[in-house]
Amino acid sequence: MLPVRIVGNGLAAHVLAQTLLRKNIEVEVFGIDLPGSASQAAWGLLNPVHLKTRSLTYGANQFERSLEFYQWAETHLGQTFLKQVRLRHYYRDAQDAKDWMQAWQEILHHHVALQSDYVEVLRAGSVSIPTFIEASVRELKKWGMHRPEPVMESEMLASSKEQWVVWAHGHWAAKSTLFGWVPLRPSAGVQVEWELRDSSFQPLVQHRGYFYGQDPVNPQIYRLGSTYSWSLEAGYQAEAEKELMHAMADYSGLQSDGNLHFRLGYRPASGDRKPILGPHPLFKNHLIFNGLGSKGLLMAPVMAELTADICVHSTHDIPPELDVRRFYKRYKPSP
Ligand SMILES: Cc1cc2nc3c(=O)[nH]c(=O)nc-3n(C[C@H](O)[C@H](O)[C@H](O)COP(=O)(O)OP(=O)(O)OC[C@H]3O[C@@H](n4cnc5c(N)ncnc54)[C@H](O)[C@@H]3O)c2cc1C
Numbered sequence: 255m256l257p258v259r260i261v262g263n264g265l266a267a268h269v270l271a272q273t274l275l276r277k278n279i280e281v282e283v284f285g286i287d288l289p290g291s292a293s294q295a296a297w298g299l300l301n302p303v304h305l306k307t308r309s310l311t312y313g314a315n316q317f318e319r320s321l322e323f324y325q326w327a328e329t330h331l332g333q334t335f336l337k338q339v340r341l342r343h344y345y346r347d348a349q350d351a352k353d354w355m356q357a358w359q360e361i362l363h364h365h366v367a368l369q370s371d372y373v374e375v376l377r378a379g380s381v382s383i384p385t386f387i388e389a390s391v392r393e394l395k396k397w398g399m400h401r402p403e404p405v406m407e408s409e410m411l412a413s414s415k416e417q418w419v420v421w422a423h424g425h426w427a428a429k430s431t432l433f434g435w436v437p438l439r440p441s442a443g444v445q446v447e448w449e450l451r452d453s454s455f456q457p458l459v460q461h462r463g464y465f466y467g468q469d470p471v472n473p474q475i476y477r478l479g480s481t482y483s484w485s486l487e488a489g490y491q492a493e494a495e496k497e498l499m500h501a502m503a504d505y506s507g508l509q510s511d512g513n514l515h516f517r518l519g520y521r522p523a524s525g526d527r528k529p530i531l532g533p534h535p536l537f538k539n540h541l542i543f544n545g546l547g548s549k550g551l552l553m554a555p556v557m558a559e560l561t562a563d564i565c566v567h568s569t570h571d572i573p574p575e576l577d578v579r580r581f582y583k584r585y586k587p588s589p
């Protein structure tokens with residue numbers, strides 16, 4: 255089998271590369287870091303509970319499987335990037351506490367514990383996605399499998415038909431000729447980081463809808479985020495920075511030395527909010543691996559397993575809600 259070619263340098267590309275290598279399948283990863291990469295801006299929460307709606311998130315049933323992947327990757331790559339964390343939401347008022355009690359009784363009793371003034375998610379993780387990617391790149395370089403270069407579609411289309419090419423290029427897919435017909439609806443997000451000397455790990459807290467806590471690898475780095483907007487306007491970052499500064503000023507438990515670093519990224523979300531996987535209608539050896547949205551950490555490992563199955567067995571046994579074929583009617587071959 256020819257090495258699987260992977261386009262992208264984000265979470266999707268590297269979870270896939272490591273999953274394939276784990277199965278002794280060779281890869282070639284073609285990718286650079288373009289500004290706006292979701293993986294470089296992500297908070298990095300692996301959380302099965304949607305705190306806003308007091309329900310399980312899409313992909314919550316993949317939590318244990320995903321955790322196993324990141325634990326395996328830490329051992330295999332010899333790099334720490336995951337920390338299992340306690341995640342707290344302080345009740346806003348008596349009604350909020352009552353609603354949490356109801357959610358606990360109805361569906362969340364295995365997932366959260368109720369305390370007198372907050373609810374705590376029992377199983378959650380925090381992953382430094384950039385550290386995972388750096389470790390994956392290091393390993394790929396060692397085996398000569400990393401090509402840090404911008405990719406032109408025409409070059410990849412010249413690949414042998416016997417070779418799988420997986421396009422894991424995030425929101426850039428929306429502008430591509432090959433997969434531009436797939437409905438992606440990226441959302442912009444900004445988070446802010448700063449450094450403090452105090453490095454004893456504290457529980458992660460949800461404050462006004464933002465998460466506040468420490469980096470899993472370097473606990474001296476504190477962060478708050480992320481904002482969420484459909485605006486793709488250039489001015490959005492300034493607006494988001496103001497929003498985050500406002501939230502920081504309003505949080506009495508938060509300390510910072512004012513030396514703030516903001517990061518902007520675009521979540522590659524699909525029109526129907528579900529990931530997207532499968533072959534191009536015409537170029538069948540070209541697969542798309544996209545639409546991870548804000549559930550990248552939960553969904554990337556299961557998507558990577560499904561992709562490995564396609565590459566090894568040429569099976570097209572993809573759950574319908576993830577299958578790119580749900581969008582085939584939008585595809586119009588160029589004349
Ligand atoms: C602010 C923010 C907070 C988030 N928080 C969380 C969170 O807490 N938990 C969670 O699970 N998810 C979170 N997410 C979502 C998560 O980051 C994404 O689901 C995931 O990172 C998507 O990975 P990706 O590889 O598909 O896309 P990206 O990370 O965008 O990667 C695409 C890559 O392809 C490369 N590329 C594109 N075109 C080319 C080309 N032609 N040639 C070479 N390289 C190319 C880009 O440079 C980039 O490296 C967050 C996202 C944002 C923006």
